[in-house]
Amino acid sequence: MRYRTVVQEEWIGIGQRVREARLAARLSQDELGRRIGLDRTMIAKIEAGTRRIDAVELVRLGECLDLPLDHFLYERPAVLSRRTALLEEEATEAGRESFRLEAELVSWLRDVRQMQALGVLETSPILRYPGRIDTEDAAREAASWLRGQLGVGTEPVESLVEVCQDVGLLVAVVDLPGDGASVLDDDLAVAVVSRLGDPGRRRATAAHELGHVVLGDEYSSDLDVHASRAGREAAIDAFAAEFLLPAAILRASGPGFGRDMLIRFASTYRTSWSLAVRQAVRAGVLDQGETMSWLPQRPTRAELLDATGWTPQPDLEWTRVPPHYAHAVLEAHRWHLVTTARAVELMRGQLEAADFPPPTDGDAAP
Amino acid sequence: MTPRLVFDTTCLSHFARADRLRRFTVWTGRVGAGTRDLGEASVLAAAEELDAVALVDERDATRVGRAYGIEVHGTVWLLAQACRDGKVTEVGAGNLVDALSATGMRLPCTGAEFPRFVREHGLL
Numbered sequence: 001m002r003y004r005t006v007v008q009e010e011w012i013g014i015g016q017r018v019r020e021a022r023l024a025a026r027l028s029q030d031e032l033g034r035r036i037g038l039d040r041t042m043i044a045k046i047e048a049g050t051r052r053i054d055a056v057e058l059v060r061l062g063e064c065l066d067l068p069l070d071h072f073l074y075e076r077p078a079v080l081s082r083r084t085a086l087l088e089e090e091a092t093e094a095g096r097e098s099f100r101l102e103a104e105l106v107s108w109l110r111d112v113r114q115m116q117a118l119g120v121l122e123t124s125p126i127l128r129y130p131g132r133i134d135t136e137d138a139a140r141e142a143a144s145w146l147r148g149q150l151g152v153g154t155e156p157v158e159s160l161v162e163v164c165q166d167v168g169l170l171v172a173v174v175d176l177p178g179d180g181a182s183v184l185d186d187d188l189a190v191a192v193v194s195r196l197g198d199p200g201r202r203r204a205t206a207a208h209e210l211g212h213v214v215l216g217d218e219y220s221s222d223l224d225v226h227a228s229r230a231g232r233e234a235a236i237d238a239f240a241a242e243f244l245l246p247a248a249i250l251r252a253s254g255p256g257f258g259r260d261m262l263i264r265f266a267s268t269y270r271t272s273w274s275l276a277v278r279q280a281v282r283a284g285v286l287d288q289g290e291t292m293s294w295l296p297q298r299p300t301r302a303e304l305l306d307a308t309g310w311t312p313q314p315d316l317e318w319t320r321v322p323p324h325y326a327h328a329v330l331e332a333h334r335w336h337l338v339t340t341a342r343a344v345e346l347m348r349g350q351l352e353a354a355d356f357p358p359p360t361d362g363d364a365a366p
Numbered sequence: 367m368t369p370r371l372v373f374d375t376t377c378l379s380h381f382a383r384a385d386r387l388r389r390f391t392v393w394t395g396r397v398g399a400g401t402r403d404l405g406e407a408s409v410l411a412a413a414e415e416l417d418a419v420a421l422v423d424e425r426d427a428t429r430v431g432r433a434y435g436i437e438v439h440g441t442v443w444l445l446a447q448a449c450r451d452g453k454v455t456e457v458g459a460g461n462l463v464d465a466l467s468a469t470g471m472r473l474p475c476t477g478a479e480f481p482r483f484v485r486e487h488g489l490l
Contacts, residue, residue, distance in 0.1 A: 052383070053382065055386075055390050058381075058387055073388050074388075110395075335433060336430050336432070339426040340426055342399050364425050366440045
């Protein structure tokens with residue numbers, strides 16, 4: 001029996017991650033080699049872990065495969081790596097999408113950890129629902145419980161990013177297809193939500209990831225739902241819908257329930273139209289049979305804005321990162337712990353270089 | 367004793383070890399952004415490992431390197447050291463400043479300003 005050294009193991013891991021990233025980018029070894037200036041046989045050796053890469057090659061790999069450098073150097077958090085790896089040539093489109101979203105999730109986790117390590121970011125402990133969730137009704141109860149804990153009653157939740165932050169889940173908005181994903185890494189929960197859906201959908205995704213955390217799931221990716229988990233996902237969806245728009249408030253709306261009223265609810269609670277219709281059915285103010293005729297009657301943007309008095313809604317649109325994290329990045333920048341360019345990157349599009357204050361020490365010594 | 371010096375573009379190939387690559391990406395997480403400013407990150411990482419002086423001409427990266435306790439100086443500091451050691455005259459150093467600026471390097475003074483600049487900053 002041959003034993004591998006720790007160093008060999010390490011390069012085998014790096015090689016596997018290179019291979020996985022290449023497959024996710026739909027490149028052959030030959031194609032990747034040409035793009036980064038290496039022979040195909042070199043790529044094969046790198047992937048097998050028998051040839052080491054230097055910093056220049058690492059940078060080229062990151063550039064070519066559009067991944068952060070750390071992606072290749074570190075194993076994913078255990079809970080993520082337990083999932084099926086993308087190692088087959090015939091990887092599906094959904095598998096590739098899931099890979100990208102997951103890479104973004106890990107990169108977000110790493111950035112949050114960096115701010116924590118610098119001592120500029122304190123995170124709230126994760127708030128866990130004490131009860132058991134075995135049915136959709138139980139999940140709805142958990143949503144009411146969380147609303148109670150947050151002291152929002154049946155009022156609209158203004159900023160989901162902030163609520164998630166208070167509950168111990170740090171959400172970042174990313175420009176990638178897919179809905180979202182979340183991961184629990186020891187005492188820290190993070191999630192990414194795609195900006196590509198409409199705002200109502202983004203909020204539903206964030207509430208869904210919030211559900212996973214509050215109800216105690218270690219990992220979730222909405223692109224990766226197996227039939228065996230469909231029941232769990234349905235319960236989490238029930239939680240998200242009830243959390244965003246409590247059925248009780250619809251029930252309390254009194255007689256004469258009509259489209260205008262539901263538009264007002266959808267806009268003040270900022271939910272998608274389909275979520276509002278489903279919750280109205282749940283509340284019993286709409287009949288199950290009416291769902292089909294109501295669903296296509298989506299309000300226009302003007303109708304939605306008119307219903308809220310034309311107030312712009314920044315949640316998950318302008319806001320890309322949680323407020324505490326944004327503050328932490330500004331602190332790190334102020335103390336010269338990161339450069340302006342890096343601070344911009346950490347802010348994920350919420351700020352530009354010109355938005356950062358100039359250095360306080362004037363010209364640094366030569 | 368002359369301190370050991372790490373300067374731009376010398377050291378990216380120094381990193382073909384996983385632990386060094388990780389040290390490098392710790393620094394890209396401080397001074398890099400995507401694949402920008404990697405030269406500065408590599409210099410600071412190598413300087414940290416070798417306990418050497420980092421030679422960096424980018425002010426933002428200089429501040430960040432110093433915040434983590436690295437001794438960071440620029441090319442003008444190096445030229446002033448050379449003047450002090452009698453390896454080059456002030457006029458010669460000034461000519462080098464102009465020659466380097468002409469290649470696009472961003473330096474805090476011109477060749478003509480060099481003697482005054484280094485004295486103002488206590489380098490000579």
